Amino acid sequence: MDLLFRPAxxxxxxxxxREVGARELAEAFLARLDAVEDKVKAFVTxxxxxxxEQAAAIEVRLxxxxxxxxxxxxxxxxxxxxxxxxxxxxxxSRMLAEWVPPYSATVVERLAEAGMVLVGKTNMDExxxxxxxxxxxxxxxxxxxxxxRVPGGSSGGSAAAVAAGEVVYALGSDxxxxxxxxxxxxxxxxxxxxxxxxxxxxxxxxASSLDQIGPLTRDVxxxxxxxxxxxxxxxRDSTSAPVPVPDYxxxxxxxRLAGLKIGVPKEYFPPGIEPGVRQAVERALGYLEEAGxxxxxxxxxxxxxxxxxxxxxxxxxxxxxxxxxDGVQYGYRTEAEDLRQMYRRTRRLGFGAEVKRRIMLGTYAxxxxxxxxxxxxxxxxxxxxxxxxxxxxxxxxxxxxPTSPTVAFRLGEKIADPLAMYLxxxxxxxxxxxxxxxxxxxxxxxxxxxVGLQIIGPPFSEALLLxxxxxxxxxxxxxxxxxxxxxxxxx
Amino acid sequence: MAEYEAVIGLEVHVELKxxxxxxxxxxTAFGAAPNTHICPVCLGLPGVLxxxxxxxxxxxxxxxxxxxxxxxxxCKFDRKNYYYPDLPKNYQISQYDLPxxxxxxxxxxxxxxxxxxxxIRVHMEEDAGKLIHEGEALNPGAxxxxxxxxxxxxxxxxxxxxxxHSPEEAYAYLTSLKAILxxxxxxxxxxxxxxxxxxxxxxxxxxxxxxxxxxxELKNMNSFRALQRALAxxxxxxxxxxxxxxxxxxxxxxxxxxxxVTVSLRGKEEAHDYRYFPEPDLVPLAIGEDWINRIREELPxxxxxxxxxxxxxxxxxxxDAAVLTASKSMADYFEACLGHYREAKTVSNWLMGDFSxxxxxxxxxxxxxxxxxxDLAELxxxxxxxxxSGKIAKTVFEEMFLTGKxxxxxxxxxxxVQISDEAAVLAVVEEVLAAHPGPAAxxxxxxxxxxxxLVGQVMxxxxxxxxxxxxxxxxxxxxx
Numbered sequence: 018m019d020l021l022f023r024p025a026x027x028x029x030x031x032x033x034x035r036e037v038g039a040r041e042l043a044e045a046f047l048a049r050l051d052a053v054e055d056k057v058k059a060f061v062t063x064x065x066x067x068x069x070e071q072a073a074a075i076e077v078r079l080x081x082x083x084x085x086x087x088x089x090x091x092x093x094x095x096x097x098x099x100x101x102x103x104x105x106x107x108x109x110s111r112m113l114a115e116w117v118p119p120y121s122a123t124v125v126e127r128l129a130e131a132g133m134v135l136v137g138k139t140n141m142d143e144x145x146x147x148x149x150x151x152x153x154x155x156x157x158x159x160x161x162x163x164x165x166r167v168p169g170g171s172s173g174g175s176a177a178a179v180a181a182g183e184v185v186y187a188l189g190s191d192x193x194x195x196x197x198x199x200x201x202x203x204x205x206x207x208x209x210x211x212x213x214x215x216x217x218x219x220x221x222x223x224a225s226s227l228d229q230i231g232p233l234t235r236d237v238x239x240x241x242x243x244x245x246x247x248x249x250x251x252x253r254d255s256t257s258a259p260v261p262v263p264d265y266x267x268x269x270x271x272x273r274l275a276g277l278k279i280g281v282p283k284e285y286f287p288p289g290i291e292p293g294v295r296q297a298v299e300r301a302l303g304y305l306e307e308a309g310x311x312x313x314x315x316x317x318x319x320x321x322x323x324x325x326x327x328x329x330x331x332x333x334x335x336x337x338x339x340x341x342x343d344g345v346q347y348g349y350r351t352e353a354e355d356l357r358q359m360y361r362r363t364r365r366l367g368f369g370a371e372v373k374r375r376i377m378l379g380t381y382a383x384x385x386x387x388x389x390x391x392x393x394x395x396x397x398x399x400x401x402x403x404x405x406x407x408x409x410x411x412x413x414x415x416x417x418x419p420t421s422p423t424v425a426f427r428l429g430e431k432i433a434d435p436l437a438m439y440l441x442x443x444x445x446x447x448x449x450x451x452x453x454x455x456x457x458x459x460x461x462x463x464x465x466x467x468v469g470l471q472i473i474g475p476p477f478s479e480a481l482l483l484x485x486x487x488x489x490x491x492x493x494x495x496x497x498x499x500x501x502x503x504x505x506x507x508x
Numbered sequence: 509m510a511e512y513e514a515v516i517g518l519e520v521h522v523e524l525k526x527x528x529x530x531x532x533x534x535x536t537a538f539g540a541a542p543n544t545h546i547c548p549v550c551l552g553l554p555g556v557l558x559x560x561x562x563x564x565x566x567x568x569x570x571x572x573x574x575x576x577x578x579x580x581x582x583c584k585f586d587r588k589n590y591y592y593p594d595l596p597k598n599y600q601i602s603q604y605d606l607p608x609x610x611x612x613x614x615x616x617x618x619x620x621x622x623x624x625x626x627x628i629r630v631h632m633e634e635d636a637g638k639l640i641h642e643g644e645a646l647n648p649g650a651x652x653x654x655x656x657x658x659x660x661x662x663x664x665x666x667x668x669x670x671x672x673h674s675p676e677e678a679y680a681y682l683t684s685l686k687a688i689l690x691x692x693x694x695x696x697x698x699x700x701x702x703x704x705x706x707x708x709x710x711x712x713x714x715x716x717x718x719x720x721x722x723x724x725e726l727k728n729m730n731s732f733r734a735l736q737r738a739l740a741x742x743x744x745x746x747x748x749x750x751x752x753x754x755x756x757x758x759x760x761x762x763x764x765x766x767x768x769v770t771v772s773l774r775g776k777e778e779a780h781d782y783r784y785f786p787e788p789d790l791v792p793l794a795i796g797e798d799w800i801n802r803i804r805e806e807l808p809x810x811x812x813x814x815x816x817x818x819x820x821x822x823x824x825x826x827x828d829a830a831v832l833t834a835s836k837s838m839a840d841y842f843e844a845c846l847g848h849y850r851e852a853k854t855v856s857n858w859l860m861g862d863f864s865x866x867x868x869x870x871x872x873x874x875x876x877x878x879x880x881x882x883d884l885a886e887l888x889x890x891x892x893x894x895x896x897s898g899k900i901a902k903t904v905f906e907e908m909f910l911t912g913k914x915x916x917x918x919x920x921x922x923x924x925v926q927i928s929d930e931a932a933v934l935a936v937v938e939e940v941l942a943a944h945p946g947p948a949a950x951x952x953x954x955x956x957x958x959x960x961x962l963v964g965q966v967m968x969x970x971x972x973x974x975x976x977x978x979x980x981x982x983x984x985x986x987x988x
């Protein structure tokens with residue numbers, strides 16, 4: 018039985034009916050990993066032994082006839098900035114290359130309770146700073162659809178692992194698009210939840226006011242299932258919202274969106290957008306109308322200011338969040354003559370170029386004499402962006418946009434030009450700045466590479482986003498199409 | 509240097525004695541083995557998040573209300589960024605532009621004059637850890653150890669207005685502040701354990717001038733006396749420079765206790781840029797009227813109220829009331845004594861006199877004294893009953909303090925019961941008069957002073973046990 022590209026909800030059914038065993042499932046995915054990982058390079062750490070132990074525990078529970086939660090026994094991957102007790106958590110940085118956390122993130126605990134079978138920790142741009150996973154201190158990850166192309170980033174390892182069939186689903190983190198853009202590039206579903214819906218406790222911080230953890234999955238139903246497992250208030254995260262968590266799967270509906278008003282912000286279709294992306298998104302608008310929705314052009318006038326404001330707020334927070342990597346207590350350390358020299362050398366050698374670039378940007382933005390002109394001004398812009406969205410949601414239930422202006426680009430294509438790289442997140446950044454949920458759903462292809470449609474809603478409207486995403490998925494017929502990744506050939 | 513006036517502002521940091529730390533559940537207890545009261549949160553490990561300890565806010569509100577401050581309905585926490593090995597995150601969670609409380613005051617008394625010293629702000633923050641340096645600083649083998657037990661212990665920073673004009677006023681301010689904190693039972697206020705720390709900003713200006721001079725910041729004062737000495741030194745140093753026509757350099761200076769001088773630590777140009785910004789891991793704190801009212805109701809009687817009450821209820825002179833209420837435990841001890849003995853002024857005299865002297869000599873707090881309030885009351889009753897003289901009582905009290913024995917036991921063991929038997933005393937009086945005919949004649953000739961000598965001789969002969977009033981009476985009768 019071919020198990021690899023089936024969604025979680027199907028595999029759960031097979032497990033429950035004892036048509037497949039948890040061990041068999043884990044072994045199938047580990048065998049796939051063995052076959053393709055050399056090419057894809059999605060993982061920083063593979064936890065083969067742990068996965069088989071966890072699968073064996075599920076076997077025992079199955080044998081006892083226990084009721085399994087929907088994700089129990091399904092192999093998954095975690096982005097390597099999610100703390101896992103006793104298992105190294107590197108953030109793809111030399112700084113934390115050997116660091117083993119003494120505690121687990123809240124989301125990891127929740128998945129463990131749900132019967133987690135962990136295959137490994139995935140590669141990422143160092144400290145989640147980047148859009149291609151080329152900023153990993155270890156190695157770049159490849160896009161399973163075209164190994165010469167990037168998987169997007171910073172959750173590129175997680176997206177690639179799902180697309181390559183190495184795991185059923187994965188968790189990523191999204192500060193400016195780091196779940197949605199790689200989901201779009203790799204042809205998987207990716208959700209950035211509302212700020213505060215999922216606990217950040219145990220997520221190694223990049224920009225605390227923007228970071229959220231979210232799922233990368235094979236289809237929208239799986240996305241609903243994973244969100245169900247990780248969402249909800251956590252007393253250990255003061256910014257996590259004490260809101261009730263609805264039944265996301267029940268809210269998916271039947272693909273009909275009768276009377277739903279959808280806004281299409283014109284600022285998200287600039288002249289520079291790739292024609293194939295525009296066409297795929299426009300086709301998706303057609304699917305939505307066929308499903309009964311009414312799409313109408315609208316405007317979010319402050320959109321052009323989102324990117325520059327983001328590159329002040331996020332680096333400012335990062336400059337403070339990353340100050341703790343100083344060689345004193347844990348992580349990478351360079352011996353030196355005195356304390357200052359130890360600090361300087363440790364940070365010079367422990368961090369990569371992009372991380373240092375952002376620390377410098379952020380330090381500058383917060384410095385005396387510049388704070389008002391940069392950081393404070395950026396916060397004001399952030400409020401204007403939020404107000405744009407508030408106004409739009411007065412008229413529309415959701416907004417739809419392309420997830421990224423392009424499909425996956427070639428390795429090395431943008432690495433020397435940070436500004437070109439930053440533009441890859443042009444359409445995802447405003448969503449983080451406003452604290453809103455954003456869902457990327459595959460909606461078509463451009464030159465054989467996946468295109469993602471981004472659906473944006475008001476705070477805590479994840480159930481609605483999933484319902485709209487489900488309708489797109491039903492109509493677009495992308496689900497079930499996976500990269501060939503010919504095993505055994507020379508790629 | 510009388511032509512110069514000092515302008516002083518004090519920044520006091522006090523550790524709040526909440527059971528757990530400011531942003532995690534670790535214990536705040538002092539003196540544990542290094543790095544035992546720690547968890548991922550106070551260690552600042554990657555991925556952790558702070559959660560506000562509501563008890564810290566309760567304690568901070570108590571202090572703010574006792575200092576007559578305005579409580580901000582909305583306050584927030586900020587990050588103060590600087591690198592130091594005792595600060596695991598390399599930022600301190602503090603409060604910057606929206607502190608918990610502002611615009612309060614504290615009353616102090618110096619030379620019988622009462623004054624209000626303004627309080628600019630009261631804010632909450634977390635403490636740093638401790639560095640332990642091993643080996644000589646420039647020795648290649650030297651290294652430093654870090655103890656993070658104190659990291660994250662809640663601190664309150666209390667900033668006074670520049671309303672203080674002398675080292676004595678600074679001392680009085682600190683004493684009053686410490687008394688309030690102890691009455692509120694929110695801090696141990698032990699400078700030697702670091703639970704109370706004080707920095708000072710000081711400038712001088714020609715008397716009568718309204719313009720502020722250039723200030724220096726003083727650090728490293730480890731006692732109230734050290735603060736007073738450092739300020740006195742700095743006033744003289746600055747005044748001398750100005751008198752010579754020189755200029756004060758704006759800088760941070762450290763007090764060198766052994767040499768009794770302040771030395772330059774760093775100049776203005778080396779001052780830190782802390783890059784404060786709002787702490788994104790915490791949501792702003794809304795403090796409603798309900799919360800404030802609940803804390804207001806919990807406030808105990810504070811030193812000023814208690815001082816007034818001691819004057820009114822016990823008829824104590826203002827000086828006695830002020831001395832006794834300056835320390836909560838002394839005032840508690842006083843009132844405990846009054847539960848067993850009625851004469852308030854007598855108790856006050858004993859507490860301000862021998863009791864305080866012995867406490868200081870042994871480095872004890874009143875509640876730690878071997879003499880309990882009921883024991884002192886018993887001693888005073890023995891004097892009233894005439895069992896012992898007031899003079900003997902001092903000896904008895906010292907013995908009680910050293911041994912922990914009760915007054916009656918000491919008196920009996922040492923045979924110190926007063927001799928009030930007239931025949932017994934008279935026999936001694938006759939002996940003394942016979943032995944000292946000179947002074948007896950002097951007294952009869954009108955030299956009143958000679959009587960004192962004769963009384964002293966009788967007391968000596970009875971080893972102080974003769975009832976002094978009786979001795980006086982009998983001597984006079986015999987000399988008429």
